[in-house]
Amino acid sequence: MRPIFFLPAALVLCGAAAAQSHDDSGRAWLAGDHHVHSEWSVDWDRSTTPPTPLRGGDSRYTRTRNARVAQRNGLRWMVHTDHGGPGHSMVTRDLAWPELQRARRGVPGLIQFHGMEFDVPGAEHASLIVAPGPQERDHQFTIERDYSRGEPLAPGARDDGDLMLHALAHMRGLSPTPLMFVNHPSRTATAPGAWGEVEPEELRAWHVAAPQVLVGMEGAPGHQAAAAHRGLYRHADAPTFGGFDQMTARVGGVWDGMLAHGHRFWITATSDSHRNLREGGGDFDPGQYSKTYVWARPEADDIMDGLREGRIFAVTGDLIDALQLTVRSTRHREPAATMGGALQIEPGEPIRIELRIRRPAPLNAHGRVPSLDHIDLILGQAAADGSLDMRVKRFDAGDWHPKGQWLTLRWDVKAPPQGGFVRVRGTNTAEYAPKADIAGEDPWSDLWFYSNPVFLQTDRRPET
Structure with missing residues (x-):
């Protein structure tokens, strides 16, 4: 039985200002995908001991094919993340890693990371991203061999949540430090707030244990082309909402x-690509529908830094391709804070939230240029009793200022007395909040983008 975690939420904003201190020269919004499967997501012949890996069992695509398609769909970076299984660490080390080297030579314009869909002990899945370099094969081999839930021959031998904390402690000690994002966190939920294999207490505990390793989750899971169950969220009472997981989509x-x-x-946002819709699958190719944009130089290390520091936004259907969210004091002259960063303020201080977004000129992969219906600026805080106080300010076409491909809008408001955060979402639909996804809906008619937050820090914060 996996333990339930009740660790207190940590105030880990001490590094937030670091996101603002880097030189931005040469940086741009680089689209990518951290959850892509290849032929090395194998099936297993369990009539042998140990089981024999069957190449191409869960995906028929080569890593070079995935890289070429990703680049064709406008991606600048991608992580190869194959499933595990009994002894899969050796499959990754001896077979998949050499194929990664061939893919890097064959598609040199795409930055490709070694990774895996890690079988989380006591939970479900997470994308592991290993920093490129001479240590990448050995680092991933050791992590998979020693900590992956699927690695042992005996099923259930690692169904222990404490082992995940040991795995994170190991990864925290590696140099360079790997990254991890929890995949499809509510896929095993049975209703809104009725969690399955991933619980909020676990997310918090994992993040507190290794805040520079486990840095986030899929807001928009893959499998968006699955006709019956968008995202493969199969429980009718716990679907995705506008393609996004309920943990992200529900304000508050x-x-x-x-x-x-x-x-x-x-x-x-990721593809979780196994088999494309064109070939009878329920997936879009990398970059075909979902993109994660990172503000970074086209270098592996800076992309890793951008993912770690929150310089990222998620979008489906190419609704936008650039986003600048800034928050500044209108009383003082301190520099503005941007996504992943924090603005030091006084309780109730007047602030200005400014958003600039760019609408792509080319057609998306469905042959459309999607229109933007409205944008929500979301201001949140924890009240003194720990409850959430959320404000949503809606903007439509009459409220923003277009200039070429760019739209600009502003919101002047008083900062929450306890501090808090600002984030943004927008859509091509008229839905006030994203509706529960149903079988047979067209994902191309239900597009959303979500920013990551800017934090507002005061000296008055609630006890946690």
Whole structure:
């Protein structure tokens, strides 16, 4: 039985200002995907001992094919993340890693990371991203061999949540430090707030244990082309909402609760590509529908830094391709804070929230240029009793200022007395809040983007 975690939420904003201190020269919004499967997501012949890996069992695509398609769909970076299984660490080390080297040579314009879909002990899945370099093969081999839930021959031998904390402690000690994002966190939920294999207490405990390793979750899971169950969220009472996981999509939900209590915890959007819709699957190719944009130089290390520091936004259907969210005091002249960063303020101080977004000129992969219906600026805080206080300010076409491909809007408001955060979402739909996804809906008619937060820090914060 996996333990339930009741660790207190940590105020881990001490590094937030670091997101603002880097030289931005040469940086741009670089689209990517951290959850892509290849032929090395194998099936297993369990009539042998040990089981024999069957190449191409869960995906038929080579890593080079995935890289070429990703680049064609406008991605600048991608993580290869294959499933595990009994002894899969050796499959990764001896077979998949050499194929990664061939993919890097074959598609040199795409920055490709070694990774895996890590079988979380006592839970479900997470994307592991290993920093490129001479240590990448050995680092991943050791993590998978020693900590992956799927690695042992005996099923259930690692179904222990404490082992996840040991795994994070190991990763925290590696140099360079790897990254991890929890995949499809509510896929095993049975209703809104009725959690399955991943519980909010676990997310917080994992993040507190290794805040520079486990830095976020899929806000928009993959499998968006699955006709019957968008995202493969199969429980009718716990679907995705506008393609996004309920932990992210519900204002005042799990993600907002983490942000309000200071957790620097980010969201992404991925393909979870196994088999494309064109070939009878339920997936879009990398970059075809979902993109995670990182503000970074086209260098692996800076992309890793951008993911770690929250310089990222998530979008589906190419609704936008650039986002600048800034928050500044209108009383003092301190520099503005941007996504992943924090603005030091006084309780109730007047602030200006400014958003600039860019609408892509080319057609998206469905042959459309999607229109933007409205944008929500979301201001959240934890009240003195720990409850959430959320404000949503809606903007439509009459409220923003267009200039070419760019739209600009502003909101002048008083900062929450306890501090808090600002985030943004927008859509091509007229829905006030994203509706529960149903079988057969067209994902291309239900597009959303979500920013990551800017934090507002005061000296008055609620006890946690």
